[in-house]
Structure formats: C-alpha cells, structure tokens
Amino acid sequence: MKELAEILLKAESVVAVTGAGVSAESGVPTFRGPDGYWRSHRAEELATAEAFQRNPQLVWEWYNERRLAIAAKEPNPAHRILAGWEKRLPGFHLITQNVDGLHQRAGSRNVIALHGDIWEMRCGTENVTMRNEETPLRVIPPRCQRCGALLRPNVVWFGEALPQAALHRAEKLAETCDALLVIGTSAIVYPAAALPMLAKRRGAVVIEINPDETPLSAQADYRLRGKAGEILSAIDRAIHARSPRCARQEPAKVVGQRRKT
Numbered sequence: 001m002k003e004l005a006e007i008l009l010k011a012e013s014v015v016a017v018t019g020a021g022v023s024a025e026s027g028v029p030t031f032r033g034p035d036g037y038w039r040s041h042r043a044e045e046l047a048t049a050e051a052f053q054r055n056p057q058l059v060w061e062w063y064n065e066r067r068l069a070i071a072a073k074e075p076n077p078a079h080r081i082l083a084g085w086e087k088r089l090p091g092f093h094l095i096t097q098n099v100d101g102l103h104q105r106a107g108s109r110n111v112i113a114l115h116g117d118i119w120e121m122r123c124g125t126e127n128v129t130m131r132n133e134e135t136p137l138r139v140i141p142p143r144c145q146r147c148g149a150l151l152r153p154n155v156v157w158f159g160e161a162l163p164q165a166a167l168h169r170a171e172k173l174a175e176t177c178d179a180l181l182v183i184g185t186s187a188i189v190y191p192a193a194a195l196p197m198l199a200k201r202r203g204a205v206v207i208e209i210n211p212d213e214t215p216l217s218a219q220a221d222y223r224l225r226g227k228a229g230e231i232l233s234a235i236d237r238a239i240h241a242r243s244p245r246c247a248r249q250e251p252a253k254v255v256g257q258r259r260k261t
C-alpha cells in the first residue's frame, strides 16, 4: 500500500472510475452479481428505451424500487474516502457509472456521472430535466406537470449515447492522468470500460480494486483483490502516514494482491 500511496501522492492527476461494486458495501445490489435480477428480469432488459416504450409501468416500478432501496442506504467508507481525496489529492477526479447518487451524498462535489442520475427525470417533449427525490413515487408512471407527457428516468439506457460533454471530459482525463483507479466495475459496459485502456496507452498506472477478476485485470498494473471500502481505507491510511497533514480515516485490515506487469 505504501507504493500505491507514493504513486498517488506523486501523481499530478489521479482519476478514479467507479462502478456498482463501490455501492455494494452500502447494501445496493450490483448489476451482474447474484442479486442482479429483479422479478426475473435482468438490468440489460429493463434499462432500455424499448422496454420503456413497451411497458413504462414495469420500468418505472423497477426504478421506484431501486430509488426506495437506495434512499434507505448510506454511503460507505469507499464513497467517503473518495470524497476526501477530492480535497486531499491535487488533480483528483471522480468518474462514475453509478446512478445512485451515493458519491454525492458522501460529499464528492465534482462527479462525472457517465450514466446519469436515478434522482432526476426528463420530459422528452419539453426536453427539460428535473430533480425528484420522492420515495416512493406518488404516481407511477410519473407525468410532466406542464404537458402531461410520460417522464423518463434521466439515466443512459443500453443503446443510448452517453452525455457527450461528460464522456468527452472523462476521456480527456483518462488520457492525461498519471494514475487511474478502476474500482468495483465488471469492466464490460462500454464506452466507460474503455477509459482504463485510454489511460494505460498514455502511460498511466492502472490500479484495479475488485474482489473478482475482470476483462481489464490482465492489463492492470496493480490488481487489489478485495472490497473497495477495505482496500481504499488501507491506501488512505498509507497516504496519511506519508502526509500527516490530513486527518486519519478509520483503520481497516486488508488482504490484497499486487501484480506489477
């Protein structure tokens, strides 16, 4: 962990890319884990414009239940440490695929949300986006108060383009960073999954934090096998041991494996 702390402290630009695994320790189910099913549907089937067209009621019931589940959860140490690094590590940037808003609730201010926000809705007719934190939703499916059209969750569904500005900023950051942490993602959803390789091609150190192997693992310079909360706590402790000016995070044990390629 000392070596990693050195790398992160020496880096002028550090980027963290997170996926659903970062929220797993908050109790939010991941997409492709054993709890990835919802009423025998997979996320890929429901998170599409076609599914919404076909059955907006069903899709909104799914989002309503996810919103309810997320609202009952708290950010975990992984979210909090990443929020702390935004203040403590110069040139730190957070890019997330998650739509749960837990990074923001943990205090992260500049989150690049590639796949949108489950707490926002969009009226396609008027092309306006509004924040809505009702749990549960009073009306399913919700409608626009101005024009009565169906509202949709302001998230990126499969087959939809990511918000161009966010994607472009994420790609620029990946291409210019010195170190990129990939935390809690199965690294199979594109174009987000391409970011670590963009960084690696430009000579950045790529650090994967995940209990399991992923398609990215072989390319990572460091593979830390374990839970995000525990591993980030250990790295955070090593950072504070080297730069005592910051307050300490709670101690944590860690079992990890480092393979330098």
Ligand code: BV8
Pocket (backbone or CB within 6 Å): 018, 019, 020, 021, 022, 024, 025, 030, 031, 032, 033, 044, 047, 097, 098, 099, 115, 155, 156, 157, 158, 159, 160, 161, 162, 183, 184, 185, 186, 187, 188, 189, 190, 191, 209, 210, 211, 212, 214, 226, 227, 228, 229
């Ligand atoms: C697009 C929002 C084109 C909705 C989501 C190549 C290039 C471009 C596109 C494609 C391509 N190949 C295929 C595609 C199509 C598709 C795609 O990638 N499909 C995959 C399944 C093969 N991509 C798209 O459709 C994208 N759109 O490219 O459009 C285009 C261009 C122009 C014009 C029109 C169209 C859109 C993708 C976005 C989809 N939306 N979410 C919602 O959430 O409701 S994706 C969804 O998956 C979530 O956002 C999620 O974050 C994301 C990725 O999943 P993960 O976060 O990785 O979660 P997962 O469960 O898979 O893994 C969790 C990991 O955590 C595991 O590895 C586990 O081991 C680990 N873990 C568990 N516990 C812990 C842990 N890690 C650490 N600590 C723990 N405690």
